[in-house]
Amino acid sequence: MLDLNDYFTLLVSEDQMIASIQILDEYSVGDFTEQDLINWLKSMKVTYGLNEETIKKVISQSDSSMFPMNIAEGKEPRHGVDGTIDFVCDRDDYFKIDEKRDFRDIKRIPSLEIDEKIAIVTDPIDGKVGYNIFGKKLPAKRARPVKMKAGKNVLFNKEENTFYSTVAGKLSVTGSQIHVHNTYEINEDLSMKTGNINFIGSVIIRGNVPAGYRVEAEGDIHIFGLVEASLIKASGNVTITEGIAGLKKGRIYAGGDVKIGYINQAKVEAENNIIVQNSIMHSNCVAKEHIYCHSGSIIGGVCSAGKTIQANEVGNKMDTKTEISISVDQEQFQQENYYNAARKTLINELDKLKRLGDNLARKSKSEHGLSSKERILLLKQRNTMKVTKSKLDKIEEQIESLKVQIGDEDKARLIVKKIIYPNVDLRFGKYQITTDRTYKYTQVYIDDGEIKINSL
Numbered sequence: 001m002l003d004l005n006d007y008f009t010l011l012v013s014e015d016q017m018i019a020s021i022q023i024l025d026e027y028s029v030g031d032f033t034e035q036d037l038i039n040w041l042k043s044m045k046v047t048y049g050l051n052e053e054t055i056k057k058v059i060s061q062s063d064s065s066m067f068p069m070n071i072a073e074g075k076e077p078r079h080g081v082d083g084t085i086d087f088v089c090d091r092d093d094y095f096k097i098d099e100k101r102d103f104r105d106i107k108r109i110p111s112l113e114i115d116e117k118i119a120i121v122t123d124p125i126d127g128k129v130g131y132n133i134f135g136k137k138l139p140a141k142r143a144r145p146v147k148m149k150a151g152k153n154v155l156f157n158k159e160e161n162t163f164y165s166t167v168a169g170k171l172s173v174t175g176s177q178i179h180v181h182n183t184y185e186i187n188e189d190l191s192m193k194t195g196n197i198n199f200i201g202s203v204i205i206r207g208n209v210p211a212g213y214r215v216e217a218e219g220d221i222h223i224f225g226l227v228e229a230s231l232i233k234a235s236g237n238v239t240i241t242e243g244i245a246g247l248k249k250g251r252i253y254a255g256g257d258v259k260i261g262y263i264n265q266a267k268v269e270a271e272n273n274i275i276v277q278n279s280i281m282h283s284n285c286v287a288k289e290h291i292y293c294h295s296g297s298i299i300g301g302v303c304s305a306g307k308t309i310q311a312n313e314v315g316n317k318m319d320t321k322t323e324i325s326i327s328v329d330q331e332q333f334q335q336e337n338y339y340n341a342a343r344k345t346l347i348n349e350l351d352k353l354k355r356l357g358d359n360l361a362r363k364s365k366s367e368h369g370l371s372s373k374e375r376i377l378l379l380k381q382r383n384t385m386k387v388t389k390s391k392l393d394k395i396e397e398q399i400e401s402l403k404v405q406i407g408d409e410d411k412a413r414l415i416v417k418k419i420i421y422p423n424v425d426l427r428f429g430k431y432q433i434t435t436d437r438t439y440k441y442t443q444v445y446i447d448d449g450e451i452k453i454n455s456l
Contacts, residue, residue, distance in 0.1 A: 054069050112165040
């Protein structure tokens with residue numbers, strides 16, 4: 001048998017992944033077999049990835065131009081692919097240009113709804129080992145899973161490999177946990193750094209709200225400071241530890257209670273109660289249930305409540321005009337009066353226009369008919385009547401939308417622990433009187449269609 005070392009030499013790549021055979025001397029077909037060549041390769045310790053096609057070609061042909069030929073090739077390891085997490089919820093915290101309402105809309109708070117999909121996890125793909133031509137194992141890089149866990153208010157669905165929010169709130173990813181916080185906290189005064197606040201949950205501000213800012217929340221709002229001429233709007237309760245100095249521009253709206261230190265020159269509306277520790281001054285306050293002014297006075301402005309209003313004093317020694325309205329929203333009542341007056345005027349105008357139109361219509365059927373001026377007048381009459389009817393429809397829609405009555409006037413009470421001063425308008429539904437003297441320790445209510453002022 002031939003010594004194949006006299007006829008061939010083996011070339012091995014530096015990475016030991018490819019072996020090539022080079023011819024050294026001429027040989028004849030049939031001088032050695034396929035197994036002889038394989039055994040020779042094994043003697044060179046080449047055991048993996050033998051190329052059968054090349055081996056058959058070598059033993060079946062003797063052509064030096066074919067060489068060198070790759071006779072063995074290793075297999076590269078297939079490294080594992082790490083798991084991934086893809087956040088599918090909105091995480092953009094900057095406003096688009098068309099979303100901005102004013103220049104203080106600087107930073108938006110990305111919010112999640114209940115049961116909203118947060119992120120989808122893709123499992124890792126395991127790797128496979130490789131081998132070089134000498135049969136040595138080449139280890140594959142191990143795939144790492146995503147190390148992310150469901151934190152506060154977050155659920156992980158194993159079947160879907162998906163994280164879900166269990167509350168409405170703000171996404172927070174800290175370390176290896178996903179949280180959803182239903183309370184957004186700011187530990188400073190609002191400024192151009194924070195911008196306006198609009199959040200799906202509750203908001204806590206440990207500072208002041210300067211003039212011109214908006215704080216809106218679908219939960220509660222708690223402000224540990226002073227509010228100036230700004231908008232505070234919550235679907236839940238609003239609590240302001242100091243108070244509001246509204247400068248006739250500040251507004252507070254609450255779907256629950258408003259609890260506040262004091263109210264000065266502001267508009268405050270609550271679906272339930274307005275609870276004030278000190279005084280209400282020159283403000284417009286509306287509560288569907290009660291207004292409590294625990295240790296202060298109601299001076300100037302208008303206060304309307306569905307059931308009761310309680311205060312230490314109402315009005316002041318200077319006889320400042322102060323309006324108290326119970327069971328009726330005074331502002332809505334005034335708007336209703338305005339719209340009813342406008343409605344009456346439009347009905348009178350329509351009546352006059354109709355009479356004019358009827359007269360012109362009768363004349364048009366007469367022997368002489370209408371003159372050119374009268375025909376023009378008839379066209380104007382028809383157009384004016386159409387416009388006036390449209391105005392009347394809008395006025396009636398406005399009247400229909402008003403919610404003047406907010407309580408039962410027969411159960412309504414005004415309770416004043418100290419003094420009611422002169423020049424205080426007291427309205428209970430359709431009944432109204434204005435005080436012309438001082439009353440002490442009194443309650444005011446309706447009895448047999450008459451406003452009564454009696455001692456407590």
